[in-house]
Amino acid sequence: MNVCSNTVINYHRRTKHSLQQYAQSPASLDWEDQPNAFRTFTGCKLIQFPETGAERNVLFADLAKPRKAEVLSEISVGLLLELAFGLSAWKHYGGDRWALRCNPSSGNLHPTEAYLINTNAELLLTGVYHYQAYQHGLEQRCVFNQPIENHGLFIGLSSVHWREAWKYGERAFRYCQHDIGHALACLRYAAAILGWTIELISECGDTELSTLLGLNRDEDFKADEREFADILCRIHIEGTAPDYDLDALIHAAHAGLWQGKAEPLNKHHLYNWTVINDVAQATEKPRTKPIKRQTSPPFSNTLSVCQQTATHIIRQRRSAQHFNPKAMLTEQAFYTMLAATLPDKLPFDMGSLTNNIHLFIFVHRVEGLEAGLYALPRNAEKLSALQTATSSKFEWQLLSAPLPLYKLISANCRNAAKTLSCHQAIASDSAFSLAMVAEFSATVEAAAWHYRYLFWEAGLIGQVLYLEAEAAGVRGTGIGCYFDDSVHEVLGLTDEIFQSLYHFTIGTPLEDSRLQTLPAYGHLQQGKNQRQ
Ligand SMILES: Cc1cc2nc3c(=O)[nH]c(=O)nc-3n(C[C@H](O)[C@H](O)[C@H](O)COP(=O)(O)O)c2cc1C
Numbered sequence: 001m002n003v004c005s006n007t008v009i010n011y012h013r014r015t016k017h018s019l020q021q022y023a024q025s026p027a028s029l030d031w032e033d034q035p036n037a038f039r040t041f042t043g044c045k046l047i048q049f050p051e052t053g054a055e056r057n058v059l060f061a062d063l064a065k066p067r068k069a070e071v072l073s074e075i076s077v078g079l080l081l082e083l084a085f086g087l088s089a090w091k092h093y094g095g096d097r098w099a100l101r102c103n104p105s106s107g108n109l110h111p112t113e114a115y116l117i118n119t120n121a122e123l124l125l126t127g128v129y130h131y132q133a134y135q136h137g138l139e140q141r142c143v144f145n146q147p148i149e150n151h152g153l154f155i156g157l158s159s160v161h162w163r164e165a166w167k168y169g170e171r172a173f174r175y176c177q178h179d180i181g182h183a184l185a186c187l188r189y190a191a192a193i194l195g196w197t198i199e200l201i202s203e204c205g206d207t208e209l210s211t212l213l214g215l216n217r218d219e220d221f222k223a224d225e226r227e228f229a230d231i232l233c234r235i236h237i238e239g240t241a242p243d244y245d246l247d248a249l250i251h252a253a254h255a256g257l258w259q260g261k262a263e264p265l266n267k268h269h270l271y272n273w274t275v276i277n278d279v280a281q282a283t284e285k286p287r288t289k290p291i292k293r294q295t296s297p298p299f300s301n302t303l304s305v306c307q308q309t310a311t312h313i314i315r316q317r318r319s320a321q322h323f324n325p326k327a328m329l330t331e332q333a334f335y336t337m338l339a340a341t342l343p344d345k346l347p348f349d350m351g352s353l354t355n356n357i358h359l360f361i362f363v364h365r366v367e368g369l370e371a372g373l374y375a376l377p378r379n380a381e382k383l384s385a386l387q388t389a390t391s392s393k394f395e396w397q398l399l400s401a402p403l404p405l406y407k408l409i410s411a412n413c414r415n416a417a418k419t420l421s422c423h424q425a426i427a428s429d430s431a432f433s434l435a436m437v438a439e440f441s442a443t444v445e446a447a448a449w450h451y452r453y454l455f456w457e458a459g460l461i462g463q464v465l466y467l468e469a470e471a472a473g474v475r476g477t478g479i480g481c482y483f484d485d486s487v488h489e490v491l492g493l494t495d496e497i498f499q500s501l502y503h504f505t506i507g508t509p510l511e512d513s514r515l516q517t518l519p520a521y522g523h524l525q526q527g528k529n530q531r532q
Contacts, residue, residue, distance in 0.1 A: 004448035007282035015171040016484035025169030035163045035265035037110040038134040044260030048137035049078030052521040058193050060306040060313045060471045064346045069195035069238045081131050083190035085114045087520040088315045102314050103186040106175035106480045111163040112183045115213045117154040141214050142256040151244040153235040156213045158227035165273045173276045175480050177452045180230045181459015188347040193310050201232040202352035205287035212253045222264045285449040303336045306471035313470045320475035320509035327508035329431035331368040333472040339403045340468045341461050354453050356439040362413040365431045372410040391492025422481035430507030440499035458502035469506045479503035
């Protein structure tokens with residue numbers, strides 16, 4: 001095994017939570033000095049999008065159907081960014097007020113930043129823009145000062161690891177990667193509403209992406225608050241777009257005119273989690289060969305029958321904090337949600353993501369289905385490897401269901417699910433909860449940076465479940481806190497061929513009536529009124 005893969009596996013081991021001990025995290029938190037979840041660059045132009053909260057009448061059930069692409073304009077690009085990374089509401093309780101976004105985030109800390117790279121001079125000046133979610137606008141970070149061929153629009157994502165590490169310490173790197181996966185799926189769903197598609201430019205190396213997004217400009221960021229390059233995506237508006245020239249793009253950014261400095265996120269950095277820097281370095285992706293692009297997306301239609309608009313479902317998505325422990329879920333809704341996670345479905349058509357994650361499901365309350373542990377291999381070829389690696393007591397009885405679902409054991413798993421998820425009742429009071437189990441050691445040994453891709457895949461699955469849950473009239477919550485090796489023990493996994501990387505739970509939510517909900521962009525309206 002090479003040094004980088006070794007660093008990754010050691011990082012993974014030392015950041016496991018166990019019943020005896022949680023992974024290293026701060027002993028105390030200064031909530032007054034929480035890192036700002038909104039990054040702002042001062043000293044550069046802010047271009048606000050003309051509208052917020054726009055609707056489109058595309059039904060959630062019809063999302064995967066081909067439709068006429070919306071024309072490229074400030075309005076359509078604004079809607080894409082809003083539905084992917086923008087605000088969905090504010091919550092208010094006592095003296096506290098906090099924003100929620102279309103993309104979820106562990107601890108609502110939002111380490112993900114999004115950038116727009118524009119080569120279409122008819123839309124905006126060609127250059128690099130930071131998406132400012134609070135203002136719903138673009139901060140003009142770089143203007144290209146040389147002509148560049150029009151290759152359309154690109155989106156770059158990055159992570160401020162410090163935002164998560166501030167609260168979660170060493171395990172935070174994992175959560176940043178989950179959040180990237182969620183954000184990618186959000187982008188894909190938002191593009192689908194506009195009739196657009198997303199292609200991951202997976203050959204791009206992190207150093208190049210860092211240059212493209214201006215993240216290598218140390219003078220523009222406070223030390224320890226730098227952003228780490230994650231992924232470059234290209235937006236396809238209609239049909240097959242002309243080939244892009246990645247080197248020309250990077251050169252344009254390198255030679256461009258950069259403006260602005262990132263405002264500090266918080267005052268005091270009381271902890272320095274060096275293992276996060278080590279794993280970030282070990283998982284840096286080099287430039288790789290382009291992966292052959294699929295000319296037509298492979299996805300099949302969603303199974304959801306939800307007649308609400310996709311814009312509505314995206315904006316109403318929330319994490320459930322409590323579930324009704326008596327409510328039952330219909331078998332149909334259960335199958336529909338799980339089938340939506342299969343790799344021939346909507347957000348998995350962006351190319352070059354791995355297909356290495358399988359679901360182990362703790363069924364608590366689903367009509368017509370015995371309570372117990374079930375498995376959904378997301379890749380039929382891996383069935384026998386999963387059977388070999390897991391407990392010999394499992395029955396692997398294939399159900400007559402519209403997806404390859406296997407019953408492993410009949411049992412009341414509620415207490416186990418709760419204990420395994422760091423004693424969180426959301427894992428047991430729900431209709432079902434699940435573990436996302438990745439093909440781990442071989443994937444990470446092949447290339448250390450695949451570690452991040454595994455978590456992205458898990459985040460994508462999580463976002464599918466969040467939206468499908470809303471569409472089915474129930475609600476979900478991502479679970480990053482679980483006792484890793486206790487989960488493996490329950491599944492009978494004795495080595496690192498498979499590892500559980502993320503958990504999720506879905507059920508009938510109980511609303512907290514003490515919380516007041518305020519409009520997502522009311523603050524912009526207030527600002528306008530005050531100026532008038
Ligand atoms: C990667 C990830 C891990 C999470 N882990 C937990 C968890 O262990 N327990 C929990 O109650 N919520 C968890 N959440 C839910 C977040 O707290 C929630 O997304 C955040 O507070 C924002 O709220 P929203 O999802 O309603 O927008 C997680 C979310 C993500 C994306």
